[in-house]
Amino acid sequence: MNCPRCKIPLSPYNLKDLKITLELDRCPDCGGIWFDKGELQKLDKIIEPAFFEFRRTPGKAQQMEALYCPSCTHHPKLEKAEHPRDKKVIIDYCSTCKGIWLDKGELEAIQKENWLITIGKIFKWLTGDESTQS
Numbered sequence: 085m086n087c088p089r090c091k092i093p094l095s096p097y098n099l100k101d102l103k104i105t106l107e108l109d110r111c112p113d114c115g116g117i118w119f120d121k122g123e124l125q126k127l128d129k130i131i132e133p134a135f136f137e138f139r140r141t142p143g144k145a146q147q148m149e150a151l152y153c154p155s156c157t158h159h160p161k162l163e164k165a166e167h168p169r170d171k172k173v174i175i176d177y178c179s180t181c182k183g184i185w186l187d188k189g190e191l192e193a194i195q196k197e198n199w200l201i202t203i204g205k206i207f208k209w210l211t212g213d214e215s216t217q218s
């Protein structure tokens with residue numbers, strides 16, 4: 085699997101916690117992380133989010149660049165989803181495999197709001213559950 089930005093192979097990245105270890109794919113160059121479907125949800129079991137040391141969010145132009153799914157065979161274009169609260173965070177996700185690409189800095193920006201609560205919100209928003217529009 086190659087980085088959708090840099091086109092170089094992603095390397096395995098183990099996210100360890102007392103309870104679980106997540107095996108993610110991270111780009112050694114730009115620091116972006118690919119979450120397969122379900123992996124981001126597992127993170128809500130991690131109480132201590134301090135393991136991420138992201139320092140910056142990429143610029144808007146860079147975030148709006150078209151990216152292609154590194155995981156699906158036919159590499160469909162990733163959809164852009166803007167975080168409803170923090171417009172600096174634009175998350176790329178694959179509507180086919182439900183994988184999520186977070187650029188370096190995006191996870192940190194999400195964490196600032198409130199890690200555990202936000203994860204739940206992100207998934208309602210990404211999956212577009214129309215029944216909960218109030």
Ligand SMILES: [Zn+2]
Pocket residue numbers: 087088089090091111112113114115116
């Ligand atoms: Zn990269």
Ligand SMILES: [Zn+2]
Pocket residue numbers: 153154155156160178179180181182183
């Ligand atoms: Zn995909």
